[in-house]
Amino acid sequence: MTKHIVTAFDTDLRDLLLELAQMAGWAERSVELAVDALMTGARDEAERVIADDDRVDEADRKIESDAVLLIARRQPMGDDLRVIVSSMRVSQDLERVGDLAKNIAKRALIIDGTIQQRTLAHGVDSLSRLVLGQLKRSIEAFVERDTAKAEDVWRHDAEIDALYTSLFRELLTYMMEDPRNISSCTHLLFCAKNLERIGDHATNIAERAIYTRTGEMMAVNRPKQDELGTAVSEPNRPN
Amino acid sequence: MTKHIVTAFDTDLRDLLLELAQMAGWAERSVELAVDALMTGARDEAERVIADDDRVDEADRKIESDAVLLIARRQPMGDDLRVIVSSMRVSQDLERVGDLAKNIAKRALIIDGTIQQRTLAHGVDSLSRLVLGQLKRSIEAFVERDTAKAEDVWRHDAEIDALYTSLFRELLTYMMEDPRNISSCTHLLFCAKNLERIGDHATNIAERAIYTRTGEMMAVNRPKQDELGTAVSEPNRPN
Numbered sequence: 001m002t003k004h005i006v007t008a009f010d011t012d013l014r015d016l017l018l019e020l021a022q023m024a025g026w027a028e029r030s031v032e033l034a035v036d037a038l039m040t041g042a043r044d045e046a047e048r049v050i051a052d053d054d055r056v057d058e059a060d061r062k063i064e065s066d067a068v069l070l071i072a073r074r075q076p077m078g079d080d081l082r083v084i085v086s087s088m089r090v091s092q093d094l095e096r097v098g099d100l101a102k103n104i105a106k107r108a109l110i111i112d113g114t115i116q117q118r119t120l121a122h123g124v125d126s127l128s129r130l131v132l133g134q135l136k137r138s139i140e141a142f143v144e145r146d147t148a149k150a151e152d153v154w155r156h157d158a159e160i161d162a163l164y165t166s167l168f169r170e171l172l173t174y175m176m177e178d179p180r181n182i183s184s185c186t187h188l189l190f191c192a193k194n195l196e197r198i199g200d201h202a203t204n205i206a207e208r209a210i211y212t213r214t215g216e217m218m219a220v221n222r223p224k225q226d227e228l229g230t231a232v233s234e235p236n237r238p239n
Numbered sequence: 240m241t242k243h244i245v246t247a248f249d250t251d252l253r254d255l256l257l258e259l260a261q262m263a264g265w266a267e268r269s270v271e272l273a274v275d276a277l278m279t280g281a282r283d284e285a286e287r288v289i290a291d292d293d294r295v296d297e298a299d300r301k302i303e304s305d306a307v308l309l310i311a312r313r314q315p316m317g318d319d320l321r322v323i324v325s326s327m328r329v330s331q332d333l334e335r336v337g338d339l340a341k342n343i344a345k346r347a348l349i350i351d352g353t354i355q356q357r358t359l360a361h362g363v364d365s366l367s368r369l370v371l372g373q374l375k376r377s378i379e380a381f382v383e384r385d386t387a388k389a390e391d392v393w394r395h396d397a398e399i400d401a402l403y404t405s406l407f408r409e410l411l412t413y414m415m416e417d418p419r420n421i422s423s424c425t426h427l428l429f430c431a432k433n434l435e436r437i438g439d440h441a442t443n444i445a446e447r448a449i450y451t452r453t454g455e456m457m458a459v460n461r462p463k464q465d466e467l468g469t470a471v472s473e474p475n476r477p478n
Binding site: 064067068071072075077078081082085088089092103106107110172175176179182183186189190193228 | 303306307310311314316317320321324327328331342345346349411414415418421422425428429432467
């Protein structure tokens with residue numbers, strides 16, 4: 001291979017990673033706006049998130065098609081091929097993040113209303129801050145191939161799980177106290193679950209960052225502690 | 240290219256699709272067992288699903304690594320490259336199906352107990368039958384490149400959404416009637432949501448089957464009618 005071809009490949013790969021970073025920015029912004037809509041009841045923000053999801057989906061398709069073109073044209077091997085394939089995986093994770101944000105936005109439109117619901121939503125807001133931080137750092141780690149940052153994201157997923165679990169218990173308590181809360185709290189439960197899932201996608205992206213550097217996937221099972229642990233299950237445990 | 244190389248590629252591709260079909264079989268079996276555990280309270284079945292998820296995850300990693308090897312070795316172009324890339328996407332969908340089945344199994348272990356809960360779970364059982372049929376047909380459509388079957392899957396997703404929505408409403412009613420149902424019904428709500436998501440993954444796989452034949456992705460938005468439509472939201476709508 002000549003120097004020229006290597007350089008052309010590097011340029012193409014940089015373009016692909018830039019597309020991915022831009023897509024990540026859109027997905028992050030959607031999560032931010034969706035949670036804000038949930039907190040403030042701003043219907044225009046929720047509607048914007050719903051409309052913007054097409055752009056994220058379109059970016060996913062473009063990244064896949066550019067990646068396929070890049071493979072066909074430059075026929076990369078080894079590490080280079082692994083980075084391109086991983087970019088498609090990360091793009092699929094981001095596409096799901098966009099979907100989850102859209103789902104939060106739809107629920108924001110439904111539970112919009114009482115101050116009381118806004119109070120209940122504060123836990124969701126804290127959770128979203130943690131999750132957004134993780135998502136941002138995971139993409140940086142992937143694009144900059146920064147394994148230290150990726151490991152940091154990987155370790156911090158436990159904090160999201162802990163906060164999600166406590167929120168899950170809190171929301172259940174509200175539902176038990178007053179049946180009128182059930183409908184709204186159910187939607188907030190799903191919003192919280194969506195945020196916890198976005199955290200999982202950030203962890204997937206971090207694992208990809210490590211994989212593209214080392215060629216090794218992280219251990220299959222990272223310690224998971226969610227609402228299916230000891231939390232809410234106690235009252236119903238058969239023994 | 241010589242005849243020999245083309246044939247070797249065809250063999251490799253057939254092997255990759257066989258791996259994918261086998262993985263799909265495992266994922267389907269996990270969904271089936273998880274729902275059965277939910278219905279009958281069979282703890283051993285739930286535990287088996289949880290243990291088996293590693294195998295599905297491992298299959299996903301193997302398919303990706305075999306696909307990368309196949310690309311590097313045979314340097315396929317056009318349609319061939321598109322099928323391989325799509326196989327990785329489908330594998331990622333199936334890996335998520337496995338995760339969702341595992342999540343149902345974990346919830347089966349928690350809500351195991353009263354007959355009453357089993358009664359509530361019947362809707363979940365019907366939903367799972369529909370979803371499993373869709374998943375099976377979507378994989379057949381992808382592996383056999385059968386676009387008619389894929390379109391059939393694509394059209395039937397609306398039935399899953401309708402059944403899920405009615406189940407969502409029913410579960411909410413039970414929660415409102417008796418606060419003692421809240422904890423179990425919340426877990427059933429998440430089980431129902433997981434099944435609806437598995438249906439979405441089947442639709443993704445069907446879309447991939449069409450894409451690998453036609454080179455065209457389906458329309459961005461298929462008509463979606465879930466619990467975020469008019470259903471449960473009515474009581475809380477601000478106007």
